[in-house]
Amino acid sequence: MLVPCPTKALNQGLMLILALCTASSLLVQSAPVQSSQPPAAGNSPPLGPADSANPNGGRTIIVGDVHGRLEDFNKLIAELKYNQTMDKVILAGDLVAKGPDSLGVIDKARQMGAECVRGNHDDEVLRWRGYLDSLKKTTKTDFKNEEEDEAKVPEDLIPGSEHEKLARDMTDAQYKYLSSCPLILTLPDTLSPRNAAVYVMHAGIDPAHTFKEQKPWTLFNVRNILDGVPSRKKKGSSWSKGYNEAESKRVQKGAEGHLVVYGHDAGRGLNNQKWSIGLDTGCVKGNQLSAYIVEQDKVVSIDCGKASEGDDGDD
Numbered sequence: 001m002l003v004p005c006p007t008k009a010l011n012q013g014l015m016l017i018l019a020l021c022t023a024s025s026l027l028v029q030s031a032p033v034q035s036s037q038p039p040a041a042g043n044s045p046p047l048g049p050a051d052s053a054n055p056n057g058g059r060t061i062i063v064g065d066v067h068g069r070l071e072d073f074n075k076l077i078a079e080l081k082y083n084q085t086m087d088k089v090i091l092a093g094d095l096v097a098k099g100p101d102s103l104g105v106i107d108k109a110r111q112m113g114a115e116c117v118r119g120n121h122d123d124e125v126l127r128w129r130g131y132l133d134s135l136k137k138t139t140k141t142d143f144k145n146e147e148e149d150e151a152k153v154p155e156d157l158i159p160g161s162e163h164e165k166l167a168r169d170m171t172d173a174q175y176k177y178l179s180s181c182p183l184i185l186t187l188p189d190t191l192s193p194r195n196a197a198v199y200v201m202h203a204g205i206d207p208a209h210t211f212k213e214q215k216p217w218t219l220f221n222v223r224n225i226l227d228g229v230p231s232r233k234k235k236g237s238s239w240s241k242g243y244n245e246a247e248s249k250r251v252q253k254g255a256e257g258h259l260v261v262y263g264h265d266a267g268r269g270l271n272n273q274k275w276s277i278g279l280d281t282g283c284v285k286g287n288q289l290s291a292y293i294v295e296q297d298k299v300v301s302i303d304c305g306k307a308s309e310g311d312d313g314d315d
């Protein structure tokens with residue numbers, strides 16, 4: 001079934017419509033990058049930032065799951081000597097939930113002009129906000145003071161959850177930013193020393209299908225392939241294993257490779273393979289926060305403060 005993709009419906013978090021709608025343009029959004037300079041013919045490209053397709057030599061920095069850990073995010077940005085004029089930051093999803101300052105992380109991302117992709121926790125907050133906004137519109141009451149009728153809450157939204165609280169507390173500007181995060185963000189192959197287009201998403205893909213064919217749920221939830229289908233459970237075989245095998249075969253046959261950079265799987269930690277890089281190093285569990293600098297093909301990590309009490313083990 002093919003239905004059009006109303007932007008409004010997406011903003012209200014109606015994932016059913018998103019799941020049914022056709023536009024790959026909605027699923028895959030290209031990050032605006034500064035125009036590329038082709039490398040001088042016959043010269044091997046220099047190493048480091050000058051290798052970048054960004055004529056300023058700026059960096060494209062992809063950051064793993066921040067989960068409301070604003071202090072640790074600031075520490076990572078300082079460690080990277082981030083320069084707003086030069087560098088672009090992309091957050092690999094799950095900006096919010098578990099940590100102490102989710103809305104502060106959204107504000108910081110907005111101030112920085114950072115890009116983002118949607119994580120499963122971001123999605124839960126967005127769906128809550130869409131639901132609350134629709135109540136507000138239909139009952140003309142101030143939803144912040146009005147208890148929603150629990151009987152009407154969709155069964156996949158949990159009343160009293162941190163996601164509901166964040167959805168209620170979020171300003172319109174914060175909501176607008178979070179809902180602007182696409183499911184996949186694409187970077188041109190000129191940026192990466194691996195000579196591959198970089199696809200950023202929160203969780204991963206089903207390696208049995210092309211990027212265009214992926215289900216939204218898979219993109220921000222998958223961890224393993226279990227009995228042949230994508231699963232968020234911690235058993236089965238990593239989607240990235242199947243993906244790397246499939247991508248290597250495609251490339252051997254002459255196709256162009258795609259480097260998938262993702263977060264979500266804190267259980268496996270830093271997972272740097274040929275065609276995929278897992279960046280969730282469990283900051284919210286008191287481990288590390290990691291960034292991948294595309295032009296330098298390099299990972300930078302900082303140690304995070306102690307585990308957040310809001311961590312329920314659901315990455």
Ligand SMILES: *[C@@H]1O[C@H](CO)[C@@H](O)[C@H](O)[C@H]1NC(C)=O
Nearest residue numbers: 056081082083084085086087
């Ligand atoms: C950022 O980079 C620009 C351009 O190279 C430079 O003029 C500026 O001083 C840098 N800012 C900082 C804080 O380093």
